[in-house]
Amino acid sequence: MPTLFDKVWDAHVVTEVPGGNQVLYIDKHLIHEVTSPQAFNGLRERGIPILRRDRIVATADHNVPTKDQDKPIAEPLSRKQVNMLTSNCEEFGVELYGLGHPYQGIVHVIGPELGITRPGITMVCGDSHTSTHGAFGAIAFGIGTSQVEQVMATQCVLMSKPKSMRITVDGDLQPGVTAKDLILYVISQLGTGGGTGHFVEYAGTAIKGLSMEGRMTICNMSIEMGARGGLIAPDETTFEYIRGREFAPEGEEWEAAVEYWRTLPSDPDARFDTEYTFRGEDIPPMITYGTNPGMGMGIKETIPTKSEIHGDATLKKAMEYMGLELGNQMEGMPIDYVFIGSCTNSRVEDLRLAAALVKGKQIHENITGIVVPGSQQVAKQAIAEGLDRVFTDAGFEFRGAGCSACLGMNEDKIPAGRYCVSTSNRNFEGRQGPGARTILASPLTAAAAAVAGKLVDVRELI
Amino acid sequence: MQAFKKLTSTAVPLPIEDIDTDQIIPARFLKATTRDGFGDNLFRDWRYDKLEHPRPDFVLNNPTYSGEILVAGANFGCGSSREHAAWALADYGFRAVVSSYFADIFRGNALNNGLLPLIVSPEVLDETFRTIEASPAARFTIDLEAQTFTNEETGTVVKFEIDEYKKTCMINGYDDIDFLLSQREKIEAYEENRVDFSL
Ligand code: SF4
Secondary structure (H helix, E strand, O other): OOOHHHHHHHOOEEEEOOOOEEEEEOOEEEEOOOOOHHHHHHHHHHOOOOOOHHHEEEEOOOOOOOOOOOOOOOOHHHHHHHHHHHHHHHHHOOEEEOOOOOOOEOHHHHHHHOOOOOOOOEEEEOOHHHHHHHHHOOEEEEOOHHHHHHHHHHOEEEEEOOEEEEEEEEOOOOOOOOHHHHHHHHHHHHOOOOOOOEEEEEEOHHHHOOOHHHHHHHHHHHHHHOOOEEEEOOOHHHHHHHOOOOOOOOHHHHHHHHHHHOOOOOOOOOOOOEEEEEEHHHOOOEEEOOOOOOOEEEOOOEOOOOOOOOOHHHHHHHHHHHOOOOOOEOOOOEOOEEEEOOOOOOOHHHHHHHHHHHOOOOOOOOOEEEEOOOEHHHHHHHHHOOHHHHHHHHOOEEOOOOOHHHOOOOOOOOOOOOEEEEOOOOOOOOOOOOOOEEEEOOHHHHHHHHHHOEOOOHHHOO | OOOOOEEEEEEEEEOOOOOEHHHHOOHHHOOOOOOOOHHHHOOHHHHEOOOOOEOOOOHHHOOOOOOOEEEEOOOEOEOOOOOHHHHHHHHHOOOEEEEOOEOHHHHHHHHOOOOEEEEOOHHHHHHHHHHHHHOOOOEEEEEOOOOEEEEOOOOOEEEOOOOHHHHHHHHHOOOHHHHHHOOHHHHHHHHHOOOOOOO
């Protein structure tokens, strides 16, 4: 009666340590420029090499500009950090998809699209949204820099086995409601700490009906309810997505892999430590009103005046920061910026969805809109389909690949006091730049807001 | 890693829930390539206004409160995996953070840096906040060996939980990498004997 999580976890335990910790073998390690320099320094100081170079892939994403990517980075500290990734990868023999490489992009977008992310594997990255890769039925989670160094040195982490949770969503989603709305809804019900200590398996017909892109959006945001990671059972949708990708297995190896992957789903009588059930029909298009992803509500709802999850002081602080009032409605509220991008919603399917809505229209004159594809490959595909033109004709900017305005680190920031409807995953204070006010939403709701210049119910447009 | 055995100190209260790592250390300060100096930017946007003036209403700018223990609302350290958050707290001079629970990645990062994430019940957390509010000079003792947290003002002593292995590491200042390196033979044996569809 093991769960999917048990099967993958147990297959990777090297040894048990007295006290309950386990040495867990890591199949794939993704690294980027921000959380790796101190780990490379650590290896150098200890005089140890990387144990398995074929299990590590690097890219530059957080701290890169999304304009003029062919020129040297203007900002000196950013340039130094990105150059350091290049020199570290050269010194230690790590494969790097750096700026200018056709595979460069947000680390959680490139892993799946290259066929590196697969069912049944363990995967880590010094980035909390590593949970994204769980959409394939992998155990994928974010780690700190000390652990990045540990994995480089030993291909293992030391951890106690997390608890298991299952979130079942059955039924159909309303038209205009996407995977992003589904996960924002779940987080609004459970709060940002609701998943702490757990790995979450998402199940049910509403989940099974999602594309791989939608599943990645769901698993991506698992961390926003505090879960270590999320997983979805691999099925035909998963196999079809992986088949034929750059590094996917081929021939007999492919057949053997698929046969193994089919054994992974949780047994019918599998037991979970915690279970929640939701109905797909109940989920509206979602927006956030506050300063964490748990502060979300349906587009037609009013900001709650009391909450079981957030204390009064926390709510009050959030309202002050956001310039909003408890009890107010947000539908119809004017906004200033629209950002379509990030590892949550920057895959080609997301861009198609947004493009279909803006096609032939103009974004509102008060809106600055930017679309940032998650990777060079996404950008290439979008251009091949003419999506870039749809966006630029409508008045959006279409940029080069990277994390961009998701995190207020690179050049792309939202000015203080301005409202940005963003398809990213975090609305923390200052996340998109000091003083920036973020409203999280789906690519459809973001595109609709860009056209209307205000928050609208996308169900009324389609 | 700095060893941690016993600590008696006053405490700094931050009674806000869900304090995320973007508040502890904003992303724009993550461009550094070493582990040093992050303390200056700890809680940067809560500590300083747009003109870089200290905000008098923020607790770290209030001379009434000081100490090596930070007491914070539930779910401290949620959000990003940035270990820079733990580095910033430690660099500023905190040696322990007390809360009713911590986000998982932050807790691991803190432990790997000799910063003790100490979990107490919501009731004890409330009492701790009340004590500090009533007497900012109140002292608290953390005894890691005995796993006790003592409110010296009220005399309340509570036990706290910590993983045995992690406790030993904290007390001796060891980090996981030394242990993992010692497991090399087992790791290689595992690699020899497994089914692997990851490469
Ligand atoms: S897009 Fe945003 S959330 Fe995703 S990896 Fe980049 S910074 Fe992190």
